[in-house]
Amino acid sequence: MNGSITPLAIFFASIFTGNILLTNYLGMCSFLSVSKELKTSTGLGVAVIFVMATTTPLNWLVYQHLLIPFGLEYLRFIVFIIVIAAFVQLTEMTIERYSEPLYQSLGIFLPLITVNCAILGVSLFMVIREYSFFTSFLFGLGSGIGWFIAIIAMAGIRQKLRTAKIPPGLEGPGITLIIAGFMAMAFMGFSGMIALS
Amino acid sequence: MAKSKLRKTFLEPLGKNNPVFVQILGICSTLAVTNKLQNTMVMVLGVMFTTALSSWTISLLRNHIPSRIRMMVETMVIATFVIIVDIVLKAFYPEMWKQLGPYVGLIITNCIIMGRIEAFALQNKPFLSLVDGLASGLGYAYVLLAIAFFRELLGTGSLWGYQILGSWWTNWSIMIMPPGGFFVLAIFIWVIRETIMKEEKA
Numbered sequence: 001m002n003g004s005i006t007p008l009a010i011f012f013a014s015i016f017t018g019n020i021l022l023t024n025y026l027g028m029c030s031f032l033s034v035s036k037e038l039k040t041s042t043g044l045g046v047a048v049i050f051v052m053a054t055t056t057p058l059n060w061l062v063y064q065h066l067l068i069p070f071g072l073e074y075l076r077f078i079v080f081i082i083v084i085a086a087f088v089q090l091t092e093m094t095i096e097r098y099s100e101p102l103y104q105s106l107g108i109f110l111p112l113i114t115v116n117c118a119i120l121g122v123s124l125f126m127v128i129r130e131y132s133f134f135t136s137f138l139f140g141l142g143s144g145i146g147w148f149i150a151i152i153a154m155a156g157i158r159q160k161l162r163t164a165k166i167p168p169g170l171e172g173p174g175i176t177l178i179i180a181g182f183m184a185m186a187f188m189g190f191s192g193m194i195a196l197s
Numbered sequence: 198m199a200k201s202k203l204r205k206t207f208l209e210p211l212g213k214n215n216p217v218f219v220q221i222l223g224i225c226s227t228l229a230v231t232n233k234l235q236n237t238m239v240m241v242l243g244v245m246f247t248t249a250l251s252s253w254t255i256s257l258l259r260n261h262i263p264s265r266i267r268m269m270v271e272t273m274v275i276a277t278f279v280i281i282v283d284i285v286l287k288a289f290y291p292e293m294w295k296q297l298g299p300y301v302g303l304i305i306t307n308c309i310i311m312g313r314i315e316a317f318a319l320q321n322k323p324f325l326s327l328v329d330g331l332a333s334g335l336g337y338a339y340v341l342l343a344i345a346f347f348r349e350l351l352g353t354g355s356l357w358g359y360q361i362l363g364s365w366w367t368n369w370s371i372m373i374m375p376p377g378g379f380f381v382l383a384i385f386i387w388v389i390r391e392t393i394m395k396e397e398k399a
Contacts, residue, residue: 028224029308078276117225117306124299169391173221181379
């Protein structure tokens with residue numbers, strides 16, 4: 001990795017210019033299906049920040065100290081997903097224990113964090129871009145926050161849209177994708193500030 | 198009876214139960230790899246291979262998997278096939294492998310695969326599941342190729358890397374950038390839904 005990008009720059013870049021959702025399209029499935037309401041979106045967004053910020057450095061440790069010494073880099077997909085699944089299970093149990101209504105409203109989507117491509121994607125980017133331990137923590141945290149911002153913004157817009165008249169064929173996913181497109185364009189406005197990788 | 202079921206299994210994912218524009222699954226890769234036809238082709242082949250074979254494998258094992266840990270088992274099976282795709286790609290097409298970057302690995306989290314296993318392969322016989330997986334992969338493939346066709350043509354004026362449109366053409370660079378993906382997919386879904394709904398009313 002070239003030394004010119006400081007860890008802090010990576011943190012901000014992963015929130016704005018390299019937003020995991022709007023520039024890399026990761027985590028679209030849950031983004032499209034959960035963003036109907038602000039409250040559930042907040043819950044899922046926080047869960048994603050937590051899982052990303054913890055699993056990315058964890059996967060870094062596993063990759064650098066377990067997979068590389070044994071020459072097992074090609075197993076990283078399986079290993080990463082196991083680490084992530086274990087962590088999601090933990091998050092799920094915590095939420096179930098402390099916030100029953102949130103658990104109810106998230107319903108099926110918590111287990112689906114495991115197959116939220118954004119989480120695995122961040123870990124894979126971390127390997128490809130050869131981040132250090134600290135940087136990968138900041139990258140995970142930043143990406144989580146970026147995802148959170150995107151889904152909150154989308155949920156807010158969709159709540160306003162309820163009263164709007166939309167062509168029937170465009171209702172639901174169609175209009176959401178178009179809004180996401182505009183959001184991506186807005187986020188492109190940040191791109192002059194910091195470049196990621 | 199058996200034959201009509203097979204037919205239905207094969208045709209549904211291509212049309213009215215399409216994974217991309219009806220069930221809205223697997224959107225991440227739909228958007229991420231469709232800026233070039235070549236990348237898209239490699240990606241859809243990888244996905245078809247994985248959906249078909251993991252549905253088949255899970256269906257073979259369906260009576261032996263304890264339901265509590267079935268997600269874990271499914272993920273493992275999917276990951277195994279994705280690793281095969283990854284290694285093959287890295288060995289024979291290293292350039293392509295570099296361009297696709299993390300998206301090959303992300304086939305694991307492509308919701309279509311998990312969705313078909315959960316919804317179909319756990320209840321059906323191996324061969325039928327294989328057909329279902331393959332058909333879902335096909336349904337995904339043609340949508341992606343259609344989107345990639347428009348994005349590459351409008352964004353760079355070329356197809357499959359060859360220049361098609363002359364020098365008079367001004368590239369719509371927005372098409373190959375992230376927002377373009379969102380817009381093309383949205384328009385695609387819009388058109389399909391309008392036509393399907395029209396048909397159902399008639």
